[in-house]
Amino acid sequence: MKQVKSYTSKDFATDQEVRWCPGCGDYGILKQVRDLMPELGLEREKTVFISGIGCSSRFPYYMNTYGLHSIHGRATSLATGLKMTRSDLSVWIITGDGDGMSIGGNHLIHLLRRNPNVNILLFNNEIYGLTKGQFSPTSEQGKQTRSSPWGTVDHPFNLSALALGADASFFARTVDRESKHLRETLRQAHEHKGASLVEIYQNCNVFNDGTFSAFTDKERKQQNTLHLEEGSPLRFGDPEKPVVLTWKNGAVGAEEMGASDPGSHWIHDPYDRAKAQALSRLSDDMTYPRPFGVLYREERAVYEDLLAEQQKVIAPKRTADDLDALISGDAFWQVGQ
Amino acid sequence: MKQVKSYTSKDFATDQEVRWCPGCGDYGILKQVRDLMPELGLEREKTVFISGIGCSSRFPYYMNTYGLHSIHGRATSLATGLKMTRSDLSVWIITGDGDGMSIGGNHLIHLLRRNPNVNILLFNNEIYGLTKGQFSPTSEQGKQTRSSPWGTVDHPFNLSALALGADASFFARTVDRESKHLRETLRQAHEHKGASLVEIYQNCNVFNDGTFSAFTDKERKQQNTLHLEEGSPLRFGDPEKPVVLTWKNGAVGAEEMGASDPGSHWIHDPYDRAKAQALSRLSDDMTYPRPFGVLYREERAVYEDLLAEQQKVIAPKRTADDLDALISGDAFWQVGQ
Amino acid sequence: MKAGSKDLAKATVLFAGDSGDGMQLTGGQFTQTTALSGNDLNTFPDFPAEIRAPAGTVPGVSGFKIHFGSAKVYTAGDQVDTLVAMNAAALSSQMDQLKEGGLIIANSNGMDARNLRLAGINEDRDLLGEAEQRGFELVSVEITRLTKEALKDSPLSNKDKDRAKNMFTLGLVYWLYDREPERTERFLEKRFADQEDIREANIKVLRAGHHYGETAELFRNRFSVPPADLAPGRYRNIKGNQALSIGLITAAHKSGLELFYAGYPITPASDILHELARSKAYGVQAFQAEDEIAAITAAIGAAFGGSLAVTASSGPGIALKTEALGLAVMLELPLVVVNVQRGGPSTGLPTKTEQSDLGQALFGRNGEAPLPVLSCASPKDAFDVAFEACQIALEHMTPVMILSDGYIANGSEPWKFPSSSELPEIQPPVHKAEDGDYTPYKRDEKGVRKWAIPGTAGAEHRIGGLEKQAETGHVSYDSENHQQMVRERKEKVERVAHGYAAQEVSCGSKKGGLLVISWGSTYGAVRTAVERLHKNGIAVGQYHLRHLHPLPSDLGKLIERYDQWLIPELNEGQLLQLIRSTYLVDAKGLNKVQGVPFAHREVEEAIVGMINEKK
Amino acid sequence: MKAGSKDLAKATVLFAGDSGDGMQLTGGQFTQTTALSGNDLNTFPDFPAEIRAPAGTVPGVSGFKIHFGSAKVYTAGDQVDTLVAMNAAALSSQMDQLKEGGLIIANSNGMDARNLRLAGINEDRDLLGEAEQRGFELVSVEITRLTKEALKDSPLSNKDKDRAKNMFTLGLVYWLYDREPERTERFLEKRFADQEDIREANIKVLRAGHHYGETAELFRNRFSVPPADLAPGRYRNIKGNQALSIGLITAAHKSGLELFYAGYPITPASDILHELARSKAYGVQAFQAEDEIAAITAAIGAAFGGSLAVTASSGPGIALKTEALGLAVMLELPLVVVNVQRGGPSTGLPTKTEQSDLGQALFGRNGEAPLPVLSCASPKDAFDVAFEACQIALEHMTPVMILSDGYIANGSEPWKFPSSSELPEIQPPVHKAEDGDYTPYKRDEKGVRKWAIPGTAGAEHRIGGLEKQAETGHVSYDSENHQQMVRERKEKVERVAHGYAAQEVSCGSKKGGLLVISWGSTYGAVRTAVERLHKNGIAVGQYHLRHLHPLPSDLGKLIERYDQWLIPELNEGQLLQLIRSTYLVDAKGLNKVQGVPFAHREVEEAIVGMINEKK
Ligand SMILES: Cc1ncc(C[n+]2csc(CCOP(=O)(O)OP(=O)(O)O)c2C)c(N)n1
Ligand SMILES: Cc1ncc(C[n+]2csc(CCOP(=O)(O)OP(=O)(O)O)c2C)c(N)n1
Ligand code: SF4
Numbered sequence A, B: 001m002k003q004v005k006s007y008t009s010k011d012f013a014t015d016q017e018v019r020w021c022p023g024c025g026d027y028g029i030l031k032q033v034r035d036l037m038p039e040l041g042l043e044r045e046k047t048v049f050i051s052g053i054g055c056s057s058r059f060p061y062y063m064n065t066y067g068l069h070s071i072h073g074r075a076t077s078l079a080t081g082l083k084m085t086r087s088d089l090s091v092w093i094i095t096g097d098g099d100g101m102s103i104g105g106n107h108l109i110h111l112l113r114r115n116p117n118v119n120i121l122l123f124n125n126e127i128y129g130l131t132k133g134q135f136s137p138t139s140e141q142g143k144q145t146r147s148s149p150w151g152t153v154d155h156p157f158n159l160s161a162l163a164l165g166a167d168a169s170f171f172a173r174t175v176d177r178e179s180k181h182l183r184e185t186l187r188q189a190h191e192h193k194g195a196s197l198v199e200i201y202q203n204c205n206v207f208n209d210g211t212f213s214a215f216t217d218k219e220r221k222q223q224n225t226l227h228l229e230e231g232s233p234l235r236f237g238d239p240e241k242p243v244v245l246t247w248k249n250g251a252v253g254a255e256e257m258g259a260s261d262p263g264s265h266w267i268h269d270p271y272d273r274a275k276a277q278a279l280s281r282l283s284d285d286m287t288y289p290r291p292f293g294v295l296y297r298e299e300r301a302v303y304e305d306l307l308a309e310q311q312k313v314i315a316p317k318r319t320a321d322d323l324d325a326l327i328s329g330d331a332f333w334q335v336g337q
Numbered sequence C, D: 001m002k003a004g005s006k007d008l009a010k011a012t013v014l015f016a017g018d019s020g021d022g023m024q025l026t027g028g029q030f031t032q033t034t035a036l037s038g039n040d041l042n043t044f045p046d047f048p049a050e051i052r053a054p055a056g057t058v059p060g061v062s063g064f065k066i067h068f069g070s071a072k073v074y075t076a077g078d079q080v081d082t083l084v085a086m087n088a089a090a091l092s093s094q095m096d097q098l099k100e101g102g103l104i105i106a107n108s109n110g111m112d113a114r115n116l117r118l119a120g121i122n123e124d125r126d127l128l129g130e131a132e133q134r135g136f137e138l139v140s141v142e143i144t145r146l147t148k149e150a151l152k153d154s155p156l157s158n159k160d161k162d163r164a165k166n167m168f169t170l171g172l173v174y175w176l177y178d179r180e181p182e183r184t185e186r187f188l189e190k191r192f193a194d195q196e197d198i199r200e201a202n203i204k205v206l207r208a209g210h211h212y213g214e215t216a217e218l219f220r221n222r223f224s225v226p227p228a229d230l231a232p233g234r235y236r237n238i239k240g241n242q243a244l245s246i247g248l249i250t251a252a253h254k255s256g257l258e259l260f261y262a263g264y265p266i267t268p269a270s271d272i273l274h275e276l277a278r279s280k281a282y283g284v285q286a287f288q289a290e291d292e293i294a295a296i297t298a299a300i301g302a303a304f305g306g307s308l309a310v311t312a313s314s315g316p317g318i319a320l321k322t323e324a325l326g327l328a329v330m331l332e333l334p335l336v337v338v339n340v341q342r343g344g345p346s347t348g349l350p351t352k353t354e355q356s357d358l359g360q361a362l363f364g365r366n367g368e369a370p371l372p373v374l375s376c377a378s379p380k381d382a383f384d385v386a387f388e389a390c391q392i393a394l395e396h397m398t399p400v401m402i403l404s405d406g407y408i409a410n411g412s413e414p415w416k417f418p419s420s421s422e423l424p425e426i427q428p429p430v431h432k433a434e435d436g437d438y439t440p441y442k443r444d445e446k447g448v449r450k451w452a453i454p455g456t457a458g459a460e461h462r463i464g465g466l467e468k469q470a471e472t473g474h475v476s477y478d479s480e481n482h483q484q485m486v487r488e489r490k491e492k493v494e495r496v497a498h499g500y501a502a503q504e505v506s507c508g509s510k511k512g513g514l515l516v517i518s519w520g521s522t523y524g525a526v527r528t529a530v531e532r533l534h535k536n537g538i539a540v541g542q543y544h545l546r547h548l549h550p551l552p553s554d555l556g557k558l559i560e561r562y563d564q565w566l567i568p569e570l571n572e573g574q575l576l577q578l579i580r581s582t583y584l585v586d587a588k589g590l591n592k593v594q595g596v597p598f599a600h601r602e603v604e605e606a607i608v609g610m611i612n613e614k615k
């Protein structure tokens, strides 16, 4: 067996100058991904980054692996074809809120239901960056952009809810600024067998600066974010005096941590679909904080495994003879001798 | 004001011969829709049926209203454009499981989030009828069809879950054979302000006969179906000895009706999103019956209303002068006199 | 009246009945038997509507036409010699296809008032009488009743008995054309191996039909079509979509790659998906995607991963693929895209044939995005074209488009198939780890770049749809570089023509007179027309164009040898435009957009007309 | 050295600096002032990359070119007379655009080691020295420092002060070209009405630059470009995308319909979406759809509902629309589709200009799906073309394609705009309830069907993408009917040509010699070239083709009047093919695919070369 090379983060950098706007949240994500690759023991030649079109989709140019910068919205379907034929590769999809949810929404949900073992990093900046600032399907209603000077009237998608509705087997949320959380979340995505969708809140400091500041500002984030950890209670707010969420009769509540009976605490179980659905809607009306981390995961058969199993059953090794049998069919005849 | 004509069901039939296969479930749906139109007081000239491509999508030819038989998967987006510009029309979208969920999946979810006031009738026969029997995104895993002679490996969509995930404001399920239920469900869809998605189980007796027989066979349906009625407990099985569902701590249970405490009965509330989500997943693993009726509804601003409001605010009536102001802009100059 | 026996060089039989009458099976059996008796042949099934219409109606008529002969047969026949009509709808809708004085075998039990009504015909009309009055030879047989009678001892239900009536018809037509029913008996034995009652009934009825022909003295003549003088070899009967699918699998095998096929159902391309899905045992991955865009992009993903990637559709689906096809051009990855053309525009006539997507194939992309375009001439030719398309795609690192059509897809003809060892190996320019440094867009003498497949250490690289720097493949916005790359991509595709054999006329005069240029499925009708006229001393030749892009470099010379040029197409003149602009010759078009192929007579008339006009 | 004053007929100035340096604003202000002084002009902004690159780098350079004169100006200028370079990256990347001996105004504070490094230039190099050695006239000014100095009393932050340096530059260039800064002062007053400090600083710096020109004796010459002899009327400066948008709104107004615009952002078409979204006050509905397919189908839905429906995109997005466009052809509903072309294939060069989607526009659909195709010649022409396209779409009940491009979209020129009352009313053939029976596909003498809009009682009808029976519009699979409908659709579109004015040459010789055929944005370069050569006695004329389909019926006659034909295109010869095949003339192509427009010199050389070759 060939020895596995040991790479460093630098080995995953290319010689191409990184061309995002100075201050763009994409830089931080790139750094974490580069750092993560050797940690996961991934080999450059066995790793593929596939993207669509958008600022975020430039990502593959900066990863010294195999890479495909494709067309708008189709990274998911390209990856499906690749993974079906090359289950040995580690496939990473990079997409944006426009690329993945607007033009590419259909391929995304179909990928999720099929569940190939890929990782999808959806850079959600709630804007179209590359085309210079139009609203996206995640932009909040009323947002004024170049294409909505009077404010959008579109009700945005809730990506976590959409993904769960499309039978995603893994959904997590993280944010560009929290490098450790980001890396750990991506690690879990990688470890999950099946399609892992990670929504990464990413600051576009040119066209949508500060959209996520409620979740990244030192002062505000404690109140506004809920860090999900498997087996731990869902708490937020002042660490000295945290508030804890409760889950009673399918309804969400909140209590002061000390004051409440630990038996009623909502303990995070990412395998519980009903709770994950509740988590996905938790902050829709902003009364509760936004959950970060793995909202949901489930073990479900992986697409390429199912294909391989089927192939094993039906295809005893083919030989040249088989090909001739295919060509001739079973109703042929001879003319002359 | 012009007097509203009073139509009968027959007025909604066209002179075109109906060309579905004999025995196709589409006939029953057509009959109910024709009957319903006059009941709803709809005027032929103010009503539009828009479809994509598929057996089901031939529907508009048989309705004596305005009709568009468009291209595969796009009925939803056509309807969006129409409704945005003609909020006065009653718009009915006819689509199939392939048309609406495979090629047309993206437009469907985007329509649902935008929430124009249209009615979507998705004829789900779990097969591609028109192209003669390939599996669809709702075909059960393992199904053998012309394009999956070894059985599909695709995990199917759960339309109700997908719709809720896409922020549908109304989702209901009914079945071709239950004409009264079908008509009542469509009536509710029509009465809902916003996008109403009705999944109609439809038997394709040529390529997928009997797929829904568990829900339509006299002997089996009591056990397998759950009829949702607002304010009533969720019960199924032998009417003499029904089983009732319970909802405790977000978890679903079942008890014999008589033996249980009525306080623990799950009373149907279509406005409760958490419960609707549970309902949408109820029969995924076949332990519980399949719910029929309105799973979910919510009052949410209607797309064309939002547009109209915006228009009202920003557009004081335009005049010919305004047009000239637009043409000239504010930095023009005069050459000569 | 006892039938005399008459030798025929060629004959055309049309089986027509209700969709539920099993006409496709009947035609298929007649075809197999005819093929085995050594005739050359050509068949075409015709299902007029996409949805099963109510039984007995005209939209419900299903037809199967076979043209067979002791000489070469190039089309499914212009006019029908014998029409088998199982009901009134079939008879009334197909009668116009009969030649003057042609023979009708009518199931008189299918002509009653009920059937007339269903066929939309006034119940008072005497359809059979009218047929005779038009001068057709009518043989009216109570096929339904005779079938039931033959089965009176069978335990089958009445419905099942009725279903066997197509076998009676088949037996009768076998007798008429001097064929033995054995082969079909063997087929029935196999097909209904587990269903004894049905098996026995069908065989019994088949024989009954044959005997009835022998004893009932129905026909004025019995026909015999002696074997054709076919080249020695092994033959099978094959449909276009089938031949195409097998060609793809063979090419994968010959290139040592896995075949990845991604498609989305659409008439008349769906059978390629079905065929390949069935062929999983040959290592094929057949993927039914959520739409055509997903299909082609999945294929591009698989091509990036080192598979032989293929996608197929028909016009509307190809339209959806054009954006991604541009990406494949830019990436310079091998990809085969098949368009089984149908009647357009838009949904058009989905079950009918047409050649009106040529412009789309050649020019239907944004930007300068040239790619090779090949066309199939006939069902069996689809094998060769599929193989060659894969070869070009893989060896020239380019997407390739194949144009087939509904007529080829569903038509069949005997195919002298090759053994796999006769076929060339295909050699894609794969970069190996041991080849050292990898420069993604460095080109060899043919202008072709190397293919480094993920997994190859040291060759990691990134490619995309933005213009790229020559050689390195890095993103480049440089003006001169863009011009260079546009030209390099163009020249690479043009060099594909270096691999063509010298161009020759298919038949007829080698120079002088009128040249008919055919492409795609017009081949057969043109060939028949030109051969017939040329035999009569008319100076006319046929050139058949397989490679629509790049055009053969010696085609100009060939065209110059003639004085007039005619281009028959099932469109409004798409190749015509290309030929006129490329060679500046005043070629004329013969254009038909009726969802059906040319009759050779139409081509003949046009040729004669053009020649006379010049005189 | 005190500058002498020199009268110039024409001049080209290029402002180049970092994306953050405000070059677009500077250029825009210079343009407005120049326009107001009565010059004819033409501008083109050039942002090389789509993403903001790091400051100071070559990919971060933003340029704005203006060509102005006292005679007619048709292009943004071949070679630059004066290059304003704010940093090393701008200077090094743009120097090649300068004419021999041209003038460079360099911000010497932007040429230091750090800036050289950012521009990827060896720090030891002396960029300014090199420029002088190449024979350029160099005026080196410490713009950054002088700006700061001018603002030493301002309360602004250093960063904000630095930002004002473009105003110093503008002031200086105003002085150089003998313009007063007043108009810009008024603009600044309005723009920064609420930000006193910034307002004051900018005005101060603007004046400082102007004074600096006056006092510092930097320039050998001061230039004056006298007013052009423009036709009397009211003028405004306008960009192509803006003119197009206004044309659409105007057409909606003139037809009494609501304008429904559906688009999906894409460079360089997005500004049409922005422009129309802003124009809600004019009753426009601007819809940002989830993709291009949703956009065009939403537009078709709106067209069915009785709106004037429009969608726009660029090549890749147009590719996605082609299937639905076929539906619009089949439905025979009015629809306007705009393609603002960019460099292809695939994602290509998204911010660059090209004309390579002509084939896609003409032939890029499945089936026989003809539709009128119009092209814009220049920014202001986009208004007329948009208006005419809507007129054709509505009055002929057909989808119409407009071809614009990146050069037109972002370029600007003065436009002598009409008053709305001068424009014709547009009269769509709307069926009214009182018109009685409605037959959806019954045609009038122009071959046009009537438009019955939902809400019209008694005219309820169903239409779709399947072939339809003539007149009734019912689904029909009939062969002859299909042929008839294909021809009817084709003829309807061909009849659009009856509405064209008689074709004439744009300039140059009216017959004999060489005819240059231009289309789209090549108009300006060809016009300049032909006028120059013709003035020098060369027998050359220009014909500009606006209507790419259907071609004008009198074009053949016009073409016959000449002996040679040259077709310059920013593609590999797409119109060339059409002209050759239609008129069988041996036209030659001049082809450039570099993401940039033709220089008139290139066209001149090709003309002269062709004429000499013939001699
Ligand atoms: C078919 C097509 N349509 C439109 C575009 C233009 N386009 C490029 S990127 C983009 C959206 C980018 O937004 P997002 O995916 O959110 O990425 P971001 O730039 O914000 O990272 C669009 C509309 C395109 N390249 N191709
Ligand atoms: C672009 C395009 N792709 C494919 C097709 C072929 N096609 C027609 S209907 C259909 C699927 C029909 O399935 P469904 O929507 O479930 O309708 P059903 O016939 O079952 O009612 C397909 C694939 C098409 N017409 N257009
Ligand atoms: S535009 Fe926004 S998302 Fe794009 S690179 Fe710049 S900051 Fe990042």
Ligand code: SF4
Residues within 6 Å of the ligand: B019, B020, B021, B023, B024, B025, B026, B055, B056, B125, B129, B130, B203, B204, B205, B206, B207, C051, C052
């Ligand atoms: S194929 Fe199936 S769905 Fe289509 S008409 Fe026939 S029975 Fe109905």
Ligand SMILES: [Mg+2]
Residues within 6 Å of the ligand: A054, A096, A097, A098, A123, A124, A125, A126, A127, A128, A129, A136
């Ligand atoms: Mg984004």
Ligand SMILES: [Mg+2]
Residues within 6 Å of the ligand: B054, B096, B097, B098, B123, B124, B125, B126, B127, B128, B129, B136
């Ligand atoms: Mg279906």
